[in-house]
Amino acid sequence: MAGIASLGVGSGMPLSQTLAQLEASENKRLEPLDKQMKSYEAKITAYGKIRGQLDKLQKASEDLKKFDKIVATKVDDEFDAFKVTTDGKASVGNYTVSVTQLAQAQTLQSTKVSDVKETLGETLGEGNKRTLVITQKGEKEPLRIELEDKQTSILELRDAINKKEGNVSATIVKAKDGENYLVLTSRKEGTDSKMEITVEGDNKLNEFLTTSSAKGMKEIVEAKNADLTINGIKIERQTNEIKDAPEGIVLNLKKTTDSNKDNIDKPEIINVARDIEPMKKAIKAWTDAYNELNSTYKSLTKYTQVEKGEAASKDNGVLLGDSTSRMIMSELKSFVTSSQSTSDLDTLNKMGIKFKVDGSLDIDSKKLDEALKEKPANVKEFFMGDGKETGFGTQTYNYLKKTLQSNDGTLDIATDGVKKRKKTLDSQIKNTERNIAATMERYKNQFQQLDKMVNSMTNSSASIGRLLM
Known part of the structure; x- marks a missing residue:
């Protein structure tokens, strides 16, 4: 404070020290406000972390909502006469293919x-x-x-x-x-x-x-069409890329199939099998995203035990006791444990996905593989449902979309509430700072007057003393 160092010079009193002590005392009024401000800022940051994890979970839910797009098949072998690719529409089974003529351009x-x-x-x-x-x-x-x-x-x-x-x-x-x-x-x-x-x-x-x-x-x-037979059915196409026979299988013809020594055609056999890896990957992505969210939530709501009468631990999470994050986690847990109205595989638990003691999800790979191989249609029905209201992936996606939407989403409402309280507190801090500054200015003026008065009295006393000598 300007001029504080010169206080007390005239009177010899420790006014500067006293004024500094008064200022320190006044500033203590800001300490609980600053502490509350840090609490609000930490809470806003924590909501941001929760939002980031929920975004990941929503993306994983969207993939499960579109489960029909990731149901896949595969062909492990390579072939001399053609290249094969498949999609989820391909039927599992064997296809005997003979290529007798390639299409060619004139x-x-x-x-x-x-x-x-x-x-x-x-x-x-x-x-x-x-x-x-x-x-x-x-x-x-x-x-x-x-x-x-x-x-x-x-x-x-x-x-x-x-x-x-x-x-x-x-x-x-x-x-x-x-x-x-x-x-x-x-x-x-x-x-x-x-x-x-x-x-x-x-x-x-x-x-x-x-x-x-x-x-x-x-x-x-000469212009020629492609001629081939698949499981004994003769097929003719204008191009060497056969997209629709059979459904879900694309053949890119490279050459005619070989013949044996008697000039009898030797067909090649395509074995189409269910490819469960893309489906496993999508399911694992969801459980991983949930586990990351659960870990973040546990860290932000951590409680450290203290002795009776002691102040709350500084190690407690910033969202300890927060109703918004608790409600979101409670809803998500209910989705995980609830059943779908499907014929057989109606819960995640039946597919080998269940909670561990720490609240995270664990996958029994053997059980999940069995479900995906033996009952892929039921798994698809469980996760996808009708794609609008039913199905695990659909329901969790819809819930998270509502939770995360701007302005009127659950998380935005909670975050905005903290931001408003923070804004009000910021105004309160500024008012308190102005009040402290005004108080200290008043103290300074009073101390200056006191210093002058004592100095004047001291000088008068000294003059009288000299006259009496």
Whole structure:
């Protein structure tokens, strides 16, 4: 405080020390307020930690809510004639596959051209048009390309076709000097991509490019569909990617299946098995998230025993006695122990998931594996339910969504309540600080007056003493 060091100089009294003691005494009024402020700040931080753990649990609940997306199958073997991938729609079982023909794209080749820049069409003159038309059964519309007089060389034709980015690619093959060919290839496999080519408005160029003339484009690679049999059923597709036969299994054909010495086809057998790992991973993610939340909650609500009459331990958790966090944990525990209206596996306990003494969840892997392998549909029904109101994953997700939502969620309401009390306390602290400052200023003025008065009296006494001598 300004000027406090000079107090008492005139009177010889310890006024500066006394004023400092008074100030220390006044400041003690702030101690309980500061302690309460730290308590509020710690509680807000603690709610933030709880929110972080609940966010993780909500994400894990959302995955369980969509349990049908993680029900999976697998194929362990590799195959010579094809590559296999499966999804949750695939039925477990064996599939015998023979590939007799791969789908292939058609390729056409022009007659020999000595100069790639040589114009091959008629000179139509300004205002007249020629149109190259490439028709493919599998395309909605023919590929139509208007060409000027200068665009009838195989070099310009190649560029014009490729610029359209349709279902046809064009290239030039140079066999040797003076021997060049325009080569057109369908970008897609199968007979529906077979090309029919005509040129409207230019008979000369039409004769060079048409597929219906002996002097036109020749087929050097035939368009073919994929032919295969699956469990004795003949299947034909336009592409080597077989997506829908059988359901849930995708075959990417690489070659025809081998034949034995008698030229009899040797099929390959696909064994589709249930893949429980993605489901186990999702369930474990939920229990891990719950256990992390439980550990955080226990730490924040910890109680340390003290002797009777002693003050509460400083080691107690900041949320000890907090009703909001206690209610949230109580609700979640009730979800874990409650049953679903499913036919068989109606509780987590029946799948090997149960509470330990410390409140955390434990998984009996053997029991869970058994449930996932033998009754995957029941497990799915338990976790997913109808995806709206029933099912463990659905219900916990809905509860956590409501708890965590902004403004009117349980956790936000509790946090906002503490923030409001903190704001009120902050105003109280500032008012108290102003009050202390005013009190100390009043003390200082009073002490200054006292110092002057005592100093004056001392001087007067000294003067009288000198006169009497």
